[in-house]
Amino acid sequence: MKDQIAKTLRIAALTLAAAASQAVSAAPLSEDEALRLGLSRPELAELDRARIGEAEADAVEAGTWPNPSLEYSRDETGATRETQWLLSQPLDLSGRRALRRKAADFRIGAAEAGNQARRVERAAEVRRAFHEALLRQESLRVIDAWTGRFAVIGTVVDKLARAGEASGYDRRRLERERQAAEARLAEARAGLERSRARLAALTGQEDGVEPDGRLLPEVPPDPAVLQERLARRADLAALLAQTAAANADNAASRRNLPEVSLGIGGKEVEDGASRQSGTLVSLSMPLPIFSRRQGDQRRSAARAMGARAEYTLALRQAGGEVLGLHRQATQLIQAAGRYRREAVAPAADLLRIAEAAYRAGESSILELLDAYRGAMEAELTALDLEWKARGACIELDQATGTYPQ
Numbered sequence: 308m309k310d311q312i313a314k315t316l317r318i319a320a321l322t323l324a325a326a327a328s329q330a331v332s333a334a335p336l337s338e339d340e341a342l343r344l345g346l347s348r349p350e351l352a353e354l355d356r357a358r359i360g361e362a363e364a365d366a367v368e369a370g371t372w373p374n375p376s377l378e379y380s381r382d383e384t385g386a387t388r389e390t391q392w393l394l395s396q397p398l399d400l401s402g403r404r405a406l407r408r409k410a411a412d413f414r415i416g417a418a419e420a421g422n423q424a425r426r427v428e429r430a431a432e433v434r435r436a437f438h439e440a441l442l443r444q445e446s447l448r449v450i451d452a453w454t455g456r457f458a459v460i461g462t463v464v465d466k467l468a469r470a471g472e473a474s475g476y477d478r479r480r481l482e483r484e485r486q487a488a489e490a491r492l493a494e495a496r497a498g499l500e501r502s503r504a505r506l507a508a509l510t511g512q513e514d515g516v517e518p519d520g521r522l523l524p525e526v527p528p529d530p531a532v533l534q535e536r537l538a539r540r541a542d543l544a545a546l547l548a549q550t551a552a553a554n555a556d557n558a559a560s561r562r563n564l565p566e567v568s569l570g571i572g573g574k575e576v577e578d579g580a581s582r583q584s585g586t587l588v589s590l591s592m593p594l595p596i597f598s599r600r601q602g603d604q605r606r607s608a609a610r611a612m613g614a615r616a617e618y619t620l621a622l623r624q625a626g627g628e629v630l631g632l633h634r635q636a637t638q639l640i641q642a643a644g645r646y647r648r649e650a651v652a653p654a655a656d657l658l659r660i661a662e663a664a665y666r667a668g669e670s671s672i673l674e675l676l677d678a679y680r681g682a683m684e685a686e687l688t689a690l691d692l693e694w695k696a697r698g699a700c701i702e703l704d705q706a707t708g709t710y711p712q
Contacts, residue, residue, distance in 0.1 A: 335519030336512065338437050339711060344510040345433035346426060355422040362418035366411035370404065373397045378572070388577045393587055395570030406559035410552040417548035423541035423708075430710035433509050434701050440502035441518040442694045446687060447495040453683040454492050457485040460662070460675065484676050523643055523693040524700040527636050533629050533707050540625065540708030546618040553611040560600060560607040567592045625706060632703040639696035647689045654682040 375396040382389040399405075460481065507514045527533070537543070570589035575582065661678035664670040704710050 336437075336506075336510070336516045338434065338518075338520045341433055341437045341506065341510050341518070342430055342711060344512060346430060348511060351426075351429065355425075358418050358422060359415065362411070362415040366408060366415055369411040370408035372399075372404075378570075386579050389574070390576075391572060391574040391587060393570045393572035393589060395568050395589060395591070397566050397568045400567055401562035401564035403559040403562050406555050406562070410555035410559070413548050413552035413555060417545045417552065420541045420545035420548060424545060427541060427705055427708050427710060431701050431705040433506075434704075434710065435698065436502070436506045436509050437518050437520070438522060438694065438697045438701070440499065440506045441520055441522055442690060443495065443499040443502045444518060445522065445690050447492070447499050449683055449686045449690070450488070450492050450495045453679060454485070454488040456679055457481065457488060460665075460679075480672050480676070484679075522690065522697055524636070524640065524697050526640055527633055527700060527703055530630055530633050533633060533703070534626065536707040536709055537622075537625055537629055540706075542708070543618065543622055543625065546614070546621055550611070550614040550618050553607070553614040557604075557607040557611040560604045563595070563599060565592045565595055628706045629703065632699055632706055636696060636699035636703055639692060639699055643689060643692035643696050646685075646692055650685045651689045654685050658682055 373396075375394055378393040378395070380391050503516060504514050506512075506518065507516055510516075568589075568591045570587070570591070572587040572589075573584060574587050575584040658678055661670065661675050665672065665675040
């Protein structure tokens with residue numbers, strides 16, 4: 308008996324734990340939580356470290372001294388045997404290696420800024436997926452409410468038909484409209500499932516998570532504030548660092564002092580019974596007669612010029628995008644609010660009037676169905692305007708290199 312009770316308690320505990328787990332997994336997901344989960348994926352951190360690691364490896368390579376070379380020779384001619392060895396080391400007297408290392412350090416900064424820029428892009432992708440799922444969720448709610456009205460009006464039509472006040476056409480027309488509503492409802496559910504699956508993939512959550520938030524965004528800050536944020540945008544900072552690296556490379560290429568190799572070694576000569584030894588010292592350098600690094604200098608100067616031009620163009624283009632997106636977002640927010648007040652809010656009163664008129668025999672079933680469809684389309688149009696306003700705000704945040712944190 309005690310064993311049976313203990314077994315029952317264990318089953319009950321497991322059932323409660325499973326129910327609690329399902330409740331936690333089914334908890335609504337906010338935009339802030341979606342961003343936190345989407346940006347804290349370990350794969351993203353590994354990708355960031357890999358890109359920084361590559362840039363750091365280039366910096367180590369640029370600052371490393373070239374290896375010394377060891378030369379050994381042995382010559383035997385008759386009774387004479389000559390042996391010599393020489394250890395030589397290239398010396399950078401021009402300072403090119405230090406400038407190359409400086410350029411590589413700038414590229415490490417560019418890689419760090421690039422990682423931040425990719426985080427901004429990832430945040431925008433997560434936010435778009437979150438609000439798309441929220442849009443489809445709200446659209447499904449509207450279409451489901453539209454479909455649910457057919458049960459109410461169907462009862463009215465049946466009652467009027469029994470009283471001889473409704474025709475068979477009303478029933479058939481209502482049935483056809485109901486079938487169209489169910490098809491549209493199925494389509495909305497399928498779209499919602501796809502959006503939820505995409506959101507779950509980006510955040511690492513269980514499939515089927517429900518977004519919880521507000522589709523219509525707040526009015527964005529003043530353009531002057533956005534222009535200040537633009538100056539700190541990560542991809543522009545990366546371009547600026549690349550420009551500095553190109554300038555350092557260009558300065559290195561202009562150092563015309565050739566590389567000198569200094570060597571020291573020994574020499575031993577055996578001629579029968581006599582043996583002599585001495586010290587070897589060598590100094591070598593290329594003579595800049597034909598090649599004076601003309602190609603390297605022109606290439607570095609062109610890269611520096613191109614990097615500066617690319618940064619300037621990107622900065623000016625970003626300023627125009629920010630201004631245009633601010634205007635678009637502001638106008639869409641105003642239009643969405645105005646439409647919801649003027650078109651969606653009165654819809655409930657219009658529906659009551661249409662239903663009362665149909666019951667009183669003052670309007671046809673087509674007019675009633677048109678009122679139902681009009682109310683649904685008004686709500687969906689309002690959601691679409693809010694979604695477009697949200698999308699413009701997400702693009703605006705991305706254009707300024709920011710996201711909610």
